[in-house]
Amino acid sequence: MLKTKTSDDKLDTLLSRSAVPIIDLAHCGTEEVPVKSVVNRVGHQLQKALSEKGMALLVNHGISDEKLKTAWDHLDDFVDLEADVKQLYIRSDGDNHGYVSPGNERFDGKTPELRHAFNICTLNVQNLPEEPLPGFTDHISALANDFKALASFILQALAVSLDIPPTFFLEKHSRMMSGDHDNMTTLRMLYYPPIVDDEPGHGQNEVIKGRCQYSYQRCLSDQPDFRPERNPLEDEPDNMQTNGKDAEMSEHKLPNGEVIRCGAHVDYGTFTLLAQDSEGGLEVKLPGSEKWTRVGHLPGAILVNCGEILSIWTRERYPALQHRVVIPEQEHIRSRGRHSIAFFCHPDNITMISPNDLPQTDAEQSTTCLKQRKKSFKAAKER
Ligand SMILES: O=C(O)CCC(=O)C(=O)O
Numbered sequence: 001m002l003k004t005k006t007s008d009d010k011l012d013t014l015l016s017r018s019a020v021p022i023i024d025l026a027h028c029g030t031e032e033v034p035v036k037s038v039v040n041r042v043g044h045q046l047q048k049a050l051s052e053k054g055m056a057l058l059v060n061h062g063i064s065d066e067k068l069k070t071a072w073d074h075l076d077d078f079v080d081l082e083a084d085v086k087q088l089y090i091r092s093d094g095d096n097h098g099y100v101s102p103g104n105e106r107f108d109g110k111t112p113e114l115r116h117a118f119n120i121c122t123l124n125v126q127n128l129p130e131e132p133l134p135g136f137t138d139h140i141s142a143l144a145n146d147f148k149a150l151a152s153f154i155l156q157a158l159a160v161s162l163d164i165p166p167t168f169f170l171e172k173h174s175r176m177m178s179g180d181h182d183n184m185t186t187l188r189m190l191y192y193p194p195i196v197d198d199e200p201g202h203g204q205n206e207v208i209k210g211r212c213q214y215s216y217q218r219c220l221s222d223q224p225d226f227r228p229e230r231n232p233l234e235d236e237p238d239n240m241q242t243n244g245k246d247a248e249m250s251e252h253k254l255p256n257g258e259v260i261r262c263g264a265h266v267d268y269g270t271f272t273l274l275a276q277d278s279e280g281g282l283e284v285k286l287p288g289s290e291k292w293t294r295v296g297h298l299p300g301a302i303l304v305n306c307g308e309i310l311s312i313w314t315r316e317r318y319p320a321l322q323h324r325v326v327i328p329e330q331e332h333i334r335s336r337g338r339h340s341i342a343f344f345c346h347p348d349n350i351t352m353i354s355p356n357d358l359p360q361t362d363a364e365q366s367t368t369c370l371k372q373r374k375k376s377f378k379a380a381k382e383r
Pocket residue numbers: 188190262267274276282323324325340341342
């Protein structure tokens with residue numbers, strides 16, 4: 001009893017350090033017909049969380065930890081296959097589906113990324129590595145369907161939050177996981193290998209080539225992690241850093257080159273659902289701030305963050321969240337591998353995105369009114 005209380009207290013303290021609002025989905029996030037009262041409550045909580053922070057942590061969402069961990073085991077097994085077998089599943093031009101090896105992507109436009117990714121845009125068996133990895137297809141298909149159901153729940157809650165008909169977004173996302181020619185929704189499995197600094201004298205390209213070899217490190221960390229933000233002025237009294245430089249203090253720079261786990265970017269879909277086995281360097285820029293903030297890690301929780309399309313649809317009421325994954329400063333953290341799964345929720349390709357689809361807020365209405373009054377006053381004066 002006491003033990004439970006103590007650990008609850010500890011968790012409360014940890015959660016109070018989190019920058020992210022936490023929303024409880026009462027275990028019905030993946031139900032085909034979710035309980036209406038829960039959708040309504042979550043809608044109201046999302047309204048506050050997304051407009052103020054651009055993100056929220058979902059708990060009791062309905063996707064079990066076991067399911068996520070088994071998916072990461074399958075990804076580990078895939079990454080461990082011989083290069084010529086992996087090559088059969090590589091992402092090809094003009095199609096987002098398939099495997100992407102380390103060093104091939106630069107989300108910030110310049111910095112190569114240290115991660116293995118497997119994009120799944122369709123559940124067509126031919127496009128999945130079932131032959132070398134029996135069981136892969138069934139497990140990943142079931143997981144993709146769970147994420148699709150969870151995304152449908154969030155789409156309904158979003159409609160509630162914006163005071164529009166509950167099926168408004170759902171109807172515009174009816175083709176999720178049918179292939180990126182119909183709908184760009186993607187389940188992306190990610191593995192970030194451990195980072196071990198090169199010894200002096202080793203070649204420049206070791207980081208991309210050598211250090212990204214697979215280490216067969218199954219997901220390890222399962223502890224809540226909300227370490228307080230480090231204050232550079234406290235740690236290095238002589239160092240007169242400005243605020244703008246805080247970001248660099250939480251990041252480890254490798255001596256032999258510019259690489260990152262995932263460069264700074266915003267997702268371009270409606271929203272993203274993100275599961276992770278440890279934080280491993282995930283940082284965000286909260287709306288209106290230029291400072292990188294650590295997200296922290298709550299085991300089993302799924303982060304939802306706004307993408308560009310939702311930001312356009314809502315006239316930035318729900319701003320797209322800038323994020324990145326840096327190489328963690330602490331040696332014991334960066335020398336651990338990290339797994340994540342991102343579900344990028346996109347509208348059907350034929351959908352027209354217009355902010356005029358959504359009713360305006362009172363503030364927006366009065367700005368529009370004022371603009372119209374000024375315009376007619378000017379016209380009357382000219383007449
Ligand atoms: O792995 C992560 O935590 C983030 C990945 C991400 O932001 C992306 O692939 O768009």
